[in-house]
Amino acid sequence: MIPINYYLATAIILYAVGMYCLAAKRNMIKLIIAIEILTSAANLNMISISSHAKPGAVDPLGHVFVVMSIVIGACVVAVALTIALYAYKHYGTLDVRELRRLRW
Amino acid sequence: MFTWPINLLVIFAITTPLVYTLGVKASIKKLVDVWAVIGFILSAISFYPLYLKVSSEKVLIHYWVGIQFRGVALFEIDMLSIFMAGLFIFIGLLTAIYSTRYMEHDTRHGEYYALLLLMVSGMVGVAFAGDFFTLFIFWEVMCLTSYVLVAFRKEQWEPIEAGFKYLVMSSAGSATMLFAMSILYGIVGSLNFAYMHKALSESVTPWSMISLALIVVGFGVKAAVTPFHTWLPDAHPAAPSSISAMLSGVVIKTGVYGLIRVMMLLFTPESYHWHTAIAILAVLSMTTGNLMALLQSDLKRLLAFSSIGHIGYIIFGLSIATVYGLTGSLFHVLNHALGKALLFLCSGAFLLAAGTRDLNQLAGIGRKMKITGFTFIVGSLALAGVPPLNGFQSEFMLVLAGLQVGASRNLWYLFSALMLINILFSVGYYLRIIQVVTLHEPSESVSRVKEAPKPMLFSMVLIAILCILIGIYPGPFVNLANQAAQSVLSVESFVKLIIH
């Protein structure tokens, strides 16, 4: 069995990747993907912890939570993509740095 | 299932589209508006017995899945929850009444009211939540609906741009929070607040520290604490004014609620010593908000920045973490919700009448719309902390609590002084908008405006009267806030209901 630390490290790396994406990438779709990555980091964490809660047993609580989270994540992505679509209609681009009429 | 107030909201939210279709078919235009208002009213009515019950029993436990499942999926309702939830429903009700006329010229009313009802039910759920599982679900309900509501007028560029920024930042925040929850789950093995309190206060580890930081960021983004606030000045002005009133008035308060609940219950100040860090965030927030608000020429954007300032005051109360500080904090939650909702509703009335949010073009509009102008003055002065209006009552309590705690933690003298200076500074722009709106000679663009319609006036005047009433006779309202603060601090009674 893979020790839990590997999972945790992966989760943290995933989180970092997601945040990096959000801070550096200009494409709206990439940003939405980054949000998915962030959620996945948390989900991975949850799943791995629930599997390691007791040796040989799996805590159902984590799974319940992750299923819920995935559902909600899907909703968020749906809404996000809709908005991105409209943004593309208004701005003609997917570059998020062009969305800066609102500032100061 | 979810207790009656939430149930009713959800039921009405689900039925609204149907009623809308019915209304369109039967060409009774106002049917859906009335339906939504009825939903809020019923929810408010059903809220009252709950309030009575909680005020006698202090803490109430309710498993909303119907079975006890390891302290998960439950509501744990104490006075703090009641205080916040009552506020949410009340402002929601007024917003709904206001919307009946304000959203007249929009389409998709069924969608609009369903989202509004759902958003309030989400907020009430957050306030009631007794574990992270519940909290996360309702949190996301609230977030999702608010994303859509901000981008409701999708045919314009502004709500879309603001909506996208809001969505990205807010979901990044939610994801961060989720990450923190997963770590906490690893440490504690449960998602229930009571178990977490027990485990976290017993041992302070780097992991729990990390999760503290992550969770502060998660709630901080929602509450628009500097430096996590940058979505707010875009999203709040872009939304329809009724939604701005909701967002600025109460939605950001869920973030505050989350912070208060988590910080006081889970990461107890005795173990985690986060006072100074939170106080620094508070001072940062108030300074940023007030500085940025000073020169705004867009009325709603100015109000949005001022919300950040007020969140700073509220967080400052949390950083004190005494009963006085929390009372002030919660009382300010109430007062700011009223004042800011009022101002956004007023600015909506102006927007509807004159078609602009630009201060220069709104000059003198208060002279034409006398009642709206008057309520606008009341709201501005209330938020400026000018007695005898409500904003003063809570601001003085916050400073007072800061000074009291200063005797043992000397830094708080400085923070209190900074807060006082900030309040003073903020008076500058409140006065400016009052002057522009009510004292200037009416400009051309407002020469033919008429007074706002009655339902809108009803909401505004009611809030204005409340602002004055609380200012003059704060006693009962302070008591409510004080009870809420007491229940936050009586952690043990909260915990012992779960862990016998």
Next chain:
Amino acid sequence: MTEITGFNMLLSILLPTIAAPICYFGGRKFGRVGNGIFATFILVISTGLLLASWNRVSSGEKVIESYGVWVGLFKLNVAFLHDNLSFPISILISGIAMLAAVYSIAYMTHEHDQEMYFAALLLFTAGMVGVVLASNLILFYLFWEMMLVPSYFLIAYWGTGRPRIIGFKYFMFTHAGAASLLAGILLTYAYTATFDLLGLPNLLSSISPGMLRIIMVLMSIGFAVKLAIFPVHTWLPDAHAEAPTPISVLLSGVMIKTGAYAIVRMSITLFPSESVKVSYGLSVLAVITMLWGGFMALAQTDIKRLLAYSSVSQVGYILFGLMSLNSLGVGGGLFHIVNHGVAKGLLFMCAGAIIYSTGIRDINKLGGLASKMPLTAVATLCGALSIAGTPPFGGFASEWMIFAGGFASGNTVLSSLAIAATMVTVAYYLRMIKKVFFGVCPESLSDVKEAPSSMLLPMAILTFLTVIFGIFAFAPLQILYPAGEAVTRLIVRG
């Protein structure tokens, strides 16, 4: 504690407060005159209610009316207090406000939104009376700011010149002062856990002297801004000069005096030992203020601005009297509050009458009005001489006490300077009177007439009072002097 012991004082504040919206909403029906008469009527009743405690106060009693708990968390009760200190000043405030309301009826003829004006006037008065009657610090602060808001609107809405900027300045200045005051009040509570004015003196002794001084200074800064002590006086000339004249009457006549009242009520009463330490410094500041105000008044050509600077100068006298910390000086300072209130109110009314009749504010463009407006001329002369401290007018009766108090406290040089400053006062007033009333009347003013009688009546009453307070000084001093004595009894020089 929670027993209700009468309603006079509460009603005297509530009546104007309730009447304000009635005035506002009934405005279109009543019309300007109806509104004015209504406001006057309300203020007459309110003054009458305040006068009800005359007997008990003059026999040295403290009349406390409490109405029960206000905010339980801070053990705050709503209660009002009438004693030798607050009684005369509250009467002064509502009396002058009453006259200002009468005066406004004719003066506001050419203005817009008169119904709002009278509503604000009533609120303003209620705030000022409340400040004086308040028996706990939070109530005090509440009214302190409550008088700011309507007066701000009165200045910014009906003012002349650049009313919005001036109103803004007025608001920010006073509010900054108030913030400092609030800090002081809250620190007091943080250490004593009470806001009660009567209970505080005993508790304050437990605070360390350093903190005590900080509290005292913070509070005094707030009062000094309201009083317009140099160098925080710059809001006053703008605000008082540009406000509509009846409001200038109230601002200069009574509003700034609430600062003086508060200095006696708090800075000295609550912190006797600290006030001894700062008294010399504040006396110096007071003398600078009186000289500075006088010099600036000498440089003015705008009649209302001149009067405004004269107010700056006069609050210097009041502060000087109070800071002598002996019964003569404090009594004199309190008496000067009354005398200056009456005389400066009168002078602003005269200036208003001149502006009303001629439409000119520049004293260089006026002249020879003595024959056209004889009553105004006499009233101006009486008011001016009273403020300049010339017997037999009231101003002298209080000023000599102030000076004597100064000598008695050992500040011989400062007191001499203060007396010398009366020369400046005389100079600028005589200059003003000469330019306005004497000399040749310009052609354009040849058909100027006296102001309408509803404006002359309040002026006549105040003129009468300037003389009465001079000759029968014992009557007001009968109440005011014991107040000064009571305060100074607390002072232990060491």
Next chain:
Amino acid sequence: MFPYSEYAPWLVWLIPLAGSVLVPLVALVNTRLRDWFAVVTSFVGAAYSLSMIPQVLDLHGGVADLKVPWIPQIGLQVGVLIDSLSVFMSIVASCIGSLIMLYSIGYMAHEEGLTRYYFFMLFFIGGMNGLVMADNFLQLFIFWEIVGLCSYALIGFWYRKESAARAGIKAFIVTKAGDVLLLIGVLILFIQTGSFNFLNTKDAVEAGKLATSILMTSSILVFGGAIGKSAQFPLQVWLPDAMEGPTTVSALIHAATMVKAGVYLTARTFFIFSSIHEWLMIVIYIGSVTALMTATMALVSVDIKRVLAYSTISQLGLMITALGVGSEAGWFASQFHVMSHALFKALLFLCAGSVMHAVGTTDMREMGGLRRHMPITFATSVVGVLALSGVPPFNGFWSKDLIVAAVLHERLYLPLILIFLTSLCTAAYSFRWLALVFFGKQPNSGKGAHPHESPLVMTVPLMILAAAATISGFFEEPFSEYLGLKHGVGIQMAPLTLSLLALLLGFIPSYMVYFSGSMSPIFFRRGPLESIHKLLSQGYYFDRIYYAIFLDSFPRLCICIYNQIENRIIDRINYAVAGAAQFLSQSFRPTHTGNLNYNISAVLIGLAGFFILIMVIVGW
């Protein structure tokens, strides 16, 4: 004898004051009635003042102090002090005042604003009576200021005339300078002794309660009040300008009331301060320097009233000098001179008024030869001039002789020289005045072409005063007894010689120039004396200097401070603060870039910052 004469000390001032308040009311009925009402009131007041004489004689030089409480809280009382001095001054003020009121009926008949005139005249007389009857410093000061206030209003009676309005202000402000000193002195004394009362103060001083330095300072400060009111050096400048008022006012101010107040105050405080050597020195030198200085100024003035004004100051200087001698004889001399001067100066002013009434000008160069047209005025003027210059047996001779004697007795030689020169000048200018007005040829100027004698209502007071001036000098001994002094009076050779010598020396040049015409007045205005002439006619440049400082530079300085400091610095600071806030806000705004990537970065920075912060605080 008189109803309520036991209340006379109160009534002498209350009646005129009450009467003055009634004047505007009576004026509503009838203007003629108003005039006579005022006159009758003043005469009633005078009658009451005379009725006090028996009371004083009963006291045998003692003092009666009657009080009623005024401000009981501070222990202040209103009181009247009845002694020979106060009653004497009150008689002078009210009797001469009432004669002047009578004279006014004719003199002022055709003026506007007579209600104001009579109001202030009566108020003035009442104020002066109140001043002299007051038993304490505060009350004295109150009336002192009331008198000043009345003088302001009366000097500026013709307020439409720029010069009159200015003169009124000048009088008020210059005397106010003295008042300031007086008030300082009085309050210091009050604080030190605990009482304003003259008698209590005297007791306290005698008991040695006061430190010498304090006593000295306050005594000099109190004398400062007298300097202002009696127009002594260096505050003499207001009095000549005060001639802008109607002549009756000048007569009232100069002869009977206001300027005597200073002398009265000095005489009143004489018994309190006479032990202080420095005080006496200041008094005597200020008096004698003023006397000589203004006498020389009178030599060159060409205005009929200004000559008299300078003369008044000079005579006041003599009275002050006499007080400064410090002996009882000097005190008596000064009081006696007060009486003499009141009579002859009132006479001279009223004569001058009569002349002006006739010729319509005040410039003496436009007069001349009036003796034929106005015989009564001429005759009475001659009496006045003789009295003023000190020709025996007119009253001026007697009183001046006493002053010289007193100074000589104390061997104060420098003041003696000064007053000798003063007498010399007095003789010279008074005869010059007489010559210019009544002798010589009448110039053919338009206005005064047909002078005529004044009506009876004006000449009767002249005659009464002339008669009094002639005979009053012989009442030296009764007067001395009345004042309760013990010292014997009589003519001594040395002072007599000096007086007569001075008279002669003064008369000769005056005679040569103006009567016989053997010397031309041009002689004094040309050549070596030109600069002196100019110096004198400019009043030693005092006015110029004062004007330059207080009327030109000072207001300009104020305006400069207002513009530069008040507006540029102090007020600017407010706007600078507001501007700084705006600048701060403006420069902070670019941090909100609107760029989503940056926003997320800020969240990350916040996360890291918060984490580090709590770690540091917890101490890991």
